[in-house]
Amino acid sequence: MAGGDSESPLTSPSLEQQFEKFRVQLEDSGSLLERIRAVVMEIESATRLMQASLLLVHQSKPIPQVLEKANAQINVLKDLYSKLAEVVRECPGQYYRYHGDWRSETQMVVSLLAFMHWLETGNLLLHTEAEETLGLNDSDFALDLEDYLVGICFMSNELPRYVVNQVTAGDYDCPRKVLRFLTDLHAAFRMLNLRNDFLRKKFDSMKYDLKRVEEVYYDVKIRGLATTGDSVGD
Template structure:
């Protein structure tokens, strides 16, 4: 009886889908129905030559393509977002330029302080290194002016100059210790670096 049912089912499924694999006759009827059932709406086929623009147009939703009234409002939101991104990028570029100037001055200061290991007179070494402090103070003043343009967003951009500031403070602490034999205090660092330091 099972063989008769299997043969009848096989010929019936073959009449529905002549290209069905012979494996469907081996599987149970439930799986065979799933495998032999034709797709009602085949997925769109794109050749390799189809442009990405046409592909994206094919998948656009009908309301947006037909001129949905919310489309202009959405475009305005993205336009405002694009303007914010450009302003933020410009601000970051300016901050990074100042940070590079600070880093350059810190490297010069560091190279001057390396002369301590060559038994040079200490006042001579410190005078050369101190010549960079005024320049670094000017750079921090420029940085403070830039940050006043984006008040309330100090920590958003803080990472762009934090490493350079740590280097400068380490060098100032070393200079202060070589000169006085004492540790450099926070207030003293603020006096050396100027108006930018109150933010750090």
């Protein structure tokens, strides 16, 4: 009877060996994933603190004061990215295997750093500068180009709100400055042939940011509130 079969060792040794090896491999990659996720959760948490500080800029808190608090998180993030790079380095050539696990958090980090940089200097945080800020410049753990670009788009999404609040607080020169920055940024993006659907969609949203800032600038100009700023030249 077939029942007799069930008492004999069913599995062939090579099959057993292979799946035992797989079991170990899957445990290993599973625990690696858990360690990655633990660091990413810390990154997310530090980013939240940074963002909370940075949002005060919409209430017209003095920029140096706002930046000081936000900057305090940069070293925390640097340490966390160094920790993340160390974990990922354990499995060489698999950066992109786990990339999805820190992708959106890193886009947010880039977005905040770029906003801070713009508040401080009026310029775009470059890709190399973002890597340097996060301590990734000498690392094999690089900042993915598309993550950087998405982060910049996220920063752009923040600018219309900033302009509105600045004008409310009486800074009538802000729309002109933001408009100039955003126009340049939009033109630069237009040079790129974006095949990544998510990135292309985010870039499309930049056009609405631009339009909104143009509208605010228009409001300020038509009321004659922006005249002095223009005569200065810059």
